[in-house]
Amino acid sequence: MIRTTKREVARRVFSKEFNASKFKVGGEGEKEAVYVLTPLGLRCNRLFIVGVLLEKDEVRPDSDMWRIRISDPTGSFLGFVSKFQPDALDSIADINPPEIVAVTAKAKLLQRDDRVLPLIRPENINISDFETRDYWIIETARATLRRIKAIEKGDDKLAIEKYHPNIEEYRKAVIEALMRLKEEQAILEEERLEEKKERKEEEEKDLGFKLDEEIIDLSDFEI
Amino acid sequence: MDENRFQRMVEDIYEMFKSYGVTKKEIETRLRLLLFEFKVPEEEARRTIINGLRKNYNIPRVDLKPALAKISEIEPNKWVSLKAKVIQLWEPNSPIISQTGLIGDETGITRFVVWAKANKTRLEEGKCYLFEKVVIDEFMGIKSVKVTSASEIREIDEQIEVKEELRELEVVGALVSIQQNSGLLQVCKICGRTVKAGTCMEHGKVETTDVLRIRGVLDDGEKIYDLILDEKVISSLTGMGLKEARKLAEEHLDRGVVLLELKKRLLGKYLKVKGEIRFRMLTVTSAEFYRPKILEEVEKALKEVEA
Ligand SMILES: [Zn+2]
Numbered sequence: 343m344i345r346t347t348k349r350e351v352a353r354r355v356f357s358k359e360f361n362a363s364k365f366k367v368g369g370e371g372e373k374e375a376v377y378v379l380t381p382l383g384l385r386c387n388r389l390f391i392v393g394v395l396l397e398k399d400e401v402r403p404d405s406d407m408w409r410i411r412i413s414d415p416t417g418s419f420l421g422f423v424s425k426f427q428p429d430a431l432d433s434i435a436d437i438n439p440p441e442i443v444a445v446t447a448k449a450k451l452l453q454r455d456d457r458v459l460p461l462i463r464p465e466n467i468n469i470s471d472f473e474t475r476d477y478w479i480i481e482t483a484r485a486t487l488r489r490i491k492a493i494e495k496g497d498d499k500l501a502i503e504k505y506h507p508n509i510e511e512y513r514k515a516v517i518e519a520l521m522r523l524k525e526e527q528a529i530l531e532e533e534r535l536e537e538k539k540e541r542k543e544e545e546e547k548d549l550g551f552k553l554d555e556e557i558i559d560l561s562d563f564e565i
Numbered sequence: 566m567d568e569n570r571f572q573r574m575v576e577d578i579y580e581m582f583k584s585y586g587v588t589k590k591e592i593e594t595r596l597r598l599l600l601f602e603f604k605v606p607e608e609e610a611r612r613t614i615i616n617g618l619r620k621n622y623n624i625p626r627v628d629l630k631p632a633l634a635k636i637s638e639i640e641p642n643k644w645v646s647l648k649a650k651v652i653q654l655w656e657p658n659s660p661i662i663s664q665t666g667l668i669g670d671e672t673g674i675t676r677f678v679v680w681a682k683a684n685k686t687r688l689e690e691g692k693c694y695l696f697e698k699v700v701i702d703e704f705m706g707i708k709s710v711k712v713t714s715a716s717e718i719r720e721i722d723e724q725i726e727v728k729e730e731l732r733e734l735e736v737v738g739a740l741v742s743i744q745q746n747s748g749l750l751q752v753c754k755i756c757g758r759t760v761k762a763g764t765c766m767e768h769g770k771v772e773t774t775d776v777l778r779i780r781g782v783l784d785d786g787e788k789i790y791d792l793i794l795d796e797k798v799i800s801s802l803t804g805m806g807l808k809e810a811r812k813l814a815e816e817h818l819d820r821g822v823v824l825l826e827l828k829k830r831l832l833g834k835y836l837k838v839k840g841e842i843r844f845r846m847l848t849v850t851s852a853e854f855y856r857p858k859i860l861e862e863v864e865k866a867l868k869e870v871e872a
Pocket residue numbers: 753754755756757758765766767768769771
């Protein structure tokens with residue numbers, strides 16, 4: 343199978359960074375794609391997001407065009423699903439907020455007079471799970487940190503010139519997202535241990551002896 | 566330029582023109598003059614001599630048989646002849662393509678395309694052929710060999726040892742796309758193409774077999790990989806093999822249900838896959854849902870903040 347055009351990579355970016363985007367780059371030649379340029383210098387045409395679908399509203403009654411909002415630890419993505427994305431449209435009909443979803447989407451900047459509105463147009467939406475969401479946060483945190491480092495080194499001249507990004511703000515958002523995840527994990531782990539202990543005690547009650555005593559050194563016995 | 570290389574150039578040109586009564590001496594004299602006295606670049610000299618001989622002997626361009634080339638040295642916008650082995654056939658995604666896939670020789674591997682209009686007999690995987698008068702083309706930095714109606718292909722009774730260029734690869738990424746030509750498919754028993762309504766694009770009404778297959782895209786945020794998952798891999802991930810897929814399709818009287826179900830279970834999931842990569846196509850041999858220890862990964866990421 344031969345791809346006739348290059349497929350764009352689905353980038354990982356938190357909504358805080360994406361929503362602060364104001365400029366597009368690319369689209370020069372006939373074949374060159376258009377990219378949203380984020381304050382940390384990411385050039386994105388497609389995104390992969392795992393977050394919580396918070397809102398889903400039909401834009402007008404019977405328009406079959408849906409306005410959705412998907413949150414991540416730093417804010418939320420605004421998106422629109424219409425008949426031009428048949429796969430996403432099919433799926434969104436069966437998904438109701440709140441629900442964790444994994445989304446592959448096109449990144450867009452909507453120009454309205456003197457305002458620009460960053461938004462996403464999902465190509466596909468699927469129900470996901472907490473584990474996937476957690477890993478997405480880690481992956482996105484790392485990608486953001488790499489961009490922060492590039493900006494600090496002065497590597498991305500265009501982004502620096504256009505946005506003068508406040509990198510401390512973004513670093514703080516990354517740390518907060520990771521710390522919250524860490525706390526959640528610690529609580530989960532405690533709950534898991536607690537549950538295990540309870541289960542063991544229950545079993546012991548049923549069996550009438552302590553499970554630890556089951557571990558017996560056979561060499562103590564004679565055949 | 567050393568004498569060996571010079572002699573090979575003479576030999577190559579001689580091969581093309583010997584049947585027209587051109588002598589080696591004639592070629593050698595002209596080539597020496599251009600290369601050593603006038604210091605003309607090699608490629609220019611070669612082309613000048615070929616064009617000159619063509620004119621002198623009144624030979625139409627399409628009648629010339631270019632000298633044998635090796636895959637490692639093919640260059641875009643040229644036409645050449647190659648001896649190569651068909652390594653892999655892919656399903657063509659367009660009716661204007663009759664066959665496509667990979668061919669290789671002892672120096673390397675390249676993509677090839679046989680145009681449907683070329684009307685050639687079908688190539689088979691694992692067999693060796695002499696490809697005469699094929700055109701080298703380049704798109705997005707990837708070279709390919711194009712077989713046109715002017716080309717000639719003939720099977721040869723030689724074993725070509727292909728230089729292995731398969732790379733074992735293990736990658737983690739999100740499955741961001743599953744293509745429409747995935748799911749429970751009917752393929753032609755003769756050529757393996759997907760068949761619509763019992764009719765093969767090439768062979769008309771044919772006997773078919775069912776296959777369960779996914780063509781998709783794995784994306785790690787930096788790179789993409791085109792994947793092929795076969796029944797074994799799909800079944801290990803979803804528990805749905807060919808048998809279960811058939812049952813599901815029968816229950817709903819619709820094969821499309823299988824694709825929907827596979828999309829529902831796999832799209833947007835992180836997978837860790839192992840396989841062989843040829844160019845950008847990854848033939849997956851094993852796959853699992855990627856479930857790292859979140860706490861450890863968070864700690865690692867937090868360390869990166871400090872670094
Ligand atoms: Zn066929």
